[in-house]
Structure formats: structure tokens, C-alpha cells
Amino acid sequence: MAGAEKRGTGPRGEHNRDEFLALVTKAAEGLVRREGLRGLGMRRLASTIGYAPNSIYNAVGDLDAVTMRVNARTLARLQATLEAAVASEAAPPEKAMALADAYLAFVAADPQVWSLVYEHQIAPDSAFPDWYAEALGQTTDLVARVLAPMIPDADERRQAVATLWAALHGLASLSTSRKLAVLTPESPRDLARLLIRRFLGTSGSVAPDRQDA
Amino acid sequence: MAGAEKRGTGPRGEHNRDEFLALVTKAAEGLVRREGLRGLGMRRLASTIGYAPNSIYNAVGDLDAVTMRVNARTLARLQATLEAAVASEAAPPEKAMALADAYLAFVAADPQVWSLVYEHQIAPDSAFPDWYAEALGQTTDLVARVLAPMIPDADERRQAVATLWAALHGLASLSTSRKLAVLTPESPRDLARLLIRRFLGTSGSVAPDRQDA
DNA sequence: ATATGTTTTGAACATCGTTCAAAGCGAGCA
DNA sequence: TGCTCGCTTTGAACGATGTTCAAAACATAT
Numbered sequence: 001m002a003g004a005e006k007r008g009t010g011p012r013g014e015h016n017r018d019e020f021l022a023l024v025t026k027a028a029e030g031l032v033r034r035e036g037l038r039g040l041g042m043r044r045l046a047s048t049i050g051y052a053p054n055s056i057y058n059a060v061g062d063l064d065a066v067t068m069r070v071n072a073r074t075l076a077r078l079q080a081t082l083e084a085a086v087a088s089e090a091a092p093p094e095k096a097m098a099l100a101d102a103y104l105a106f107v108a109a110d111p112q113v114w115s116l117v118y119e120h121q122i123a124p125d126s127a128f129p130d131w132y133a134e135a136l137g138q139t140t141d142l143v144a145r146v147l148a149p150m151i152p153d154a155d156e157r158r159q160a161v162a163t164l165w166a167a168l169h170g171l172a173s174l175s176t177s178r179k180l181a182v183l184t185p186e187s188p189r190d191l192a193r194l195l196i197r198r199f200l201g202t203s204g205s206v207a208p209d210r211q212d213a
Numbered sequence: 214m215a216g217a218e219k220r221g222t223g224p225r226g227e228h229n230r231d232e233f234l235a236l237v238t239k240a241a242e243g244l245v246r247r248e249g250l251r252g253l254g255m256r257r258l259a260s261t262i263g264y265a266p267n268s269i270y271n272a273v274g275d276l277d278a279v280t281m282r283v284n285a286r287t288l289a290r291l292q293a294t295l296e297a298a299v300a301s302e303a304a305p306p307e308k309a310m311a312l313a314d315a316y317l318a319f320v321a322a323d324p325q326v327w328s329l330v331y332e333h334q335i336a337p338d339s340a341f342p343d344w345y346a347e348a349l350g351q352t353t354d355l356v357a358r359v360l361a362p363m364i365p366d367a368d369e370r371r372q373a374v375a376t377l378w379a380a381l382h383g384l385a386s387l388s389t390s391r392k393l394a395v396l397t398p399e400s401p402r403d404l405a406r407l408l409i410r411r412f413l414g415t416s417g418s419v420a421p422d423r424q425d426a
Numbered sequence: 427a428t429a430t431g432t433t434t435t436g437a438a439c440a441t442c443g444t445t446c447a448a449a450g451c452g453a454g455c456a
Numbered sequence: 457t458g459c460t461c462g463c464t465t466t467g468a469a470c471g472a473t474g475t476t477c478a479a480a481a482c483a484t485a486t
Contacts, residue, residue, distance in 0.1 A: 036334070042443055052466045053444080059464090063443070118390065119332065121249070133395045140396055162396040163384070163404045170383025171376070177331065182346045183353055184375040191376045199411045255474055265435045266475080272433090276474070427486100434481070442473065450465070456458085 020059050023049055025069040036112045037119050071117045075135040081106050082142050092149045100192040103168055111176040140165055233272050236262055238282040249325045250332050284330045288348040294319050295355050305362045306415045313405040316381055324389040353378055
């Protein structure tokens with residue numbers, strides 16, 4: 001009664017607990033990818049993986065918990081994408097451009113799943129999830145590292161990172177909701193280039209502005 | 214059957230049709246203001262105004278239609294607020310700052326209702342609502358008018374307006390969802406000032422940066 | 427006063443998220 | 457082997473939702 005740290009028994013099927021978590025998360029992600037937030041339902045998700053809804057409640061939690069899992073995975077994927085984008089050795093301004101490009105390409109490639117991250121509103125009383133703040137911090141740290149050579153002052157850099165991050169978020173958000181196309185025909189990536197060029201004050205052209213989209 | 218433009222009969226209660234529309238819209242707005250998107254339900258809305266749900270279906274439509282009405286009103290209120298903000302005679306850079314300030318103040322004063330505008334996702338197959346595109350255009354035209362003296366070229370100005378609009382939207386969005394405070398302690402208005410100062414290249418201080426918040 | 431057409435509504439339908447209590451099954455002990 | 461313990465899985469149920477149907481209530485026009 002007091003010990004039993006290992007486990008009393010084991011699961012029935014061919015999945016252990018972690019595999020089941022991954023199964024649920026990937027199935028939910030697929031549902032969102034194909035039909036958006038409204039396509040993610042508990043009964044539907046359960047039938048997709050061939051389980052009863054209660055199994056998901058026992059292993060993961062309610063629909064909010066499932067959404068959190070998907071969002072955590074999405075942020076990790078975004079993080080990996082951005083890391084790969086700044087891996088090359090290039091001048092800082094080009095790195096900033098590459099970062100914005102990778103961000104917007106990620107969003108364009110998976111708009112529904114990315115939208116879930118900000119469409120999902122947590123209850124206003126519950127505290128901010130730790131893992132979310134950490135994931136966000138890791139990603140913005142990446143931006144800060146890229147901006148470090150151009151903005152030496154730490155305070156100013158922190159403000160610049162937050163501002164640029166919010167601006168990119170706005171471009172991506174309005175783009176996926178088709179509200180950006182109402183204002184201008186340019187792609188969000190072109191606008192991001194404009195933003196970064198003007199914000200960072202790299203007055204001339206940063207790159208020959210190759211147009212392949 | 215062919216004519217009868219006026220009306221066959223009249224409503225029962227003390228409200229005519231337009232008054233009823235306004236009643237529904239304002240009640241729905243109040244619900245959202247107090248409890249957010251999740252607090253807006255058809256049965257709850259009906260009981261709030263003392264009618265049966267079916268009356269709302271007959272006069273307004275389904276819950277999506279109600280949401281649209283609230284959002285139209287919100288955009289009109291925002292439009293009026295921004296118009297008032299640029300009414301004063303001042304140098305263009307200060308006007309741009311005032312515009313951003315008014316926008317973010319509007320969002321901060323009514324975050325839940327404002328969030329409804331972008332939280333509400335229309336079906337991906339249905340076309341964009343005309344009135345929404347028009348309302349958006351009117352508001353961004355205001356920004357374009359403010360920026361006109363500083364950016365004479367029409368193409369460049371259109372891009373700048375879209376970019377700044379998206380950036381403001383991002384600041385407001387991350388602010389209401391408490392994701393901006395994770396990154397930096399500064400208020401979104403301070404970050405907007407930084408954004409505009411850097412974007413518009415008004416290198417020095419635009420205003421003495423009076424701090425009253 | 428009767429007929430007409432709209433407004434209003436009570437009841438029903440389908441579905442949803444979630445919970446409860448029982449059945450199913452693997453592991454440890456006798 | 458047989459048995460119990462404890463976790464896993466589930467069928468059924470509960471409450472609530474958005475939405476629709478058909479009937480009742482009502483104001484007007486003849």
C-alpha cells in the first residue's frame with residue numbers, strides 16, 4: 001500500500017502508456033490538420049484510434065489536455081524548424097530573414113495545426129502552463145541569439161525580440177485567416193522582409209531579394 | 214403575394230425587428246464581455262433577453278450569424294475610436310503613435326469582445342463576408358491616410374499599412390492571451406512605440422515618451 | 427368577425443463532453 | 457495451479473448543447 005513504485009499491473013493492448021499518449025496526440029493532430037479545431041472531438045478521436053473515449057480520459061485527460069499535447073508537439077516542431085534555419089553561417093541580417101522565412105513557411109505548410117496553438121484559450125483563472133512558457137522562451141531565445149550581434153543592449157534586445165515575435169505572429173495569424181490578402185497581394189514573407197529590413201535598419205537591400213514564390 | 218413591400222403583420226412584443234436585432238447583438242456582446250466566446254450560447258442568449266431560442270433563429274440566424282453581428286459592431290466601434298484618435302492636428306509620426314495607442318487601448322479595455330473578432334473562424338469554403346472586408350478596408354484606410362505624408366509611394370504605403378496592421382494585431386493578440394508578458398514586462402503600447410519608431414525611421418524620440426500607465 | 431401571414435414557442439432530434447460503475451485482463455502470491 | 461489485487465477498458469447514462477418542426481399566439485387587412 002505504501003510502496004509499489006514500479007507498477008501494479010500492465011496495460012492490456014499492444015501499447016504501453018507512452019506509446020498510447022503518442023498515438024492519441026498524433027491522431028488528434030491529424031484530425032486538426034484535416035478539419036481544424038472543430039474537427040477535434042472526443043468521440044471522434046477515440047473512434048479514430050479504435051478505443052473508447054474513457055481510455056483517453058484515463059490516460060491523457062479531457063479535450064483541453066489533448067489540445068495541450070498537440071500544441072506542445074507543434075511548438076517543439078517549430079523550434080526544430082527554426083533551429084535548422086539558423087544553422088548556416090551567414091551575416092546576422094540574413095539569419096534574421098531566414099528565421100522569419102522558416103517561421104512563415106512552417107505556418108503556411110500546416111496552418112490548421114499551428115492555429116490551434118493560439119486558438120486554444122486556457123481558462124483565465126488557471127495559471128499559465130509551465131511547459132508552454134518554457135517552449136516559448138526557448139524559441140524566442142533563438143531569435144535573441146540571432147539579434148545579439150545587431151542589438152548589444154540586453155533590455156533593448158528583449159523588447160525587440162518580443163516586438164518582432166508579435167509582429168510575425170500577427171502576419172501569420174492574419175495570413176491563415178485570409179485577412180491579410182484583403183489588405184495587400186504580397187505574401188506574408190515579403191511583408192516580413194519589409195518589416196525586418198525597416199525594423200533592423202539594414203537600410204540597403206539585405207539580399208538580392210530572390211523571388212521564387 | 215407579389216407585392217406587400219411594407220409588411221403583412223407586425224411583431225407581438227414592444228420591439229420591432231431592428232430593435233430586436235440590436236437587443237440580441239448587445240446581449241450577445243455582454244455575454245462575451247463577461248465570459249468570453251465560450252459564454253455565448255444560443256439557449257443562454259435567448260434566456261438573457263427573455264425569448265425562446267427560435268426567435269433568434271428567425272430574426273438573426275444561427276450562432277455564427279449572431280457572432281458576425283457582434284463582430285461588425287466591434288469593428289465599427291474600433292473604427293470610431295481610431296477616427297477620434299487622429300482627429301487632432303499633429304505631425305504625422307505622432308499621429309501614427311496615437312493611432313497605435315488608441316488601438317491597443319481599445320483592445321485592453323474590451324479584450325474578450327475584441328478577441329471574438331479573430332477567434333471566430335469562418336468556414337473555409339464560404340466566401341469572405343463583404344461587410345467585413347469593407348470594415349477592415351475602412352480602418353486600414355485610416356492608417357494609410359496617416360502614413361501618406363511619410364510614405365508617398367502608393368505600393369510601398371500599402372505594404373507598410375498591412376505590415377503595421379498585422380504587427381499591431383500580433384501585439385494585441387499576444388497581449389490578451391497573456392503570451393506577451395512571458396517575453397517581456399513592457400506594455401504592448403511601449404512595444405508598439407518601439408515598432409513604429411523603428412519602422413518609420415523617425416530616428417530620434419518622437420515624443421517625450423510621457424509615461425502615464 | 428373572419429381570414430392571413432408573421433411571430434413566438436414547446437417539444438423533439440441529434441450530438442456533444444464527461445462521468446459512473448461494472449467487466450476484462452495482467453501480474454504477484456499462496 | 458488457483459486466487460486476489462489493481463489497473464485498463466468499456467457500455468451506458470447524464471446533462472447540456474445547437475438546431476429544426478409543427479403548432480399556438482397574435483396583429484393586421486378585409
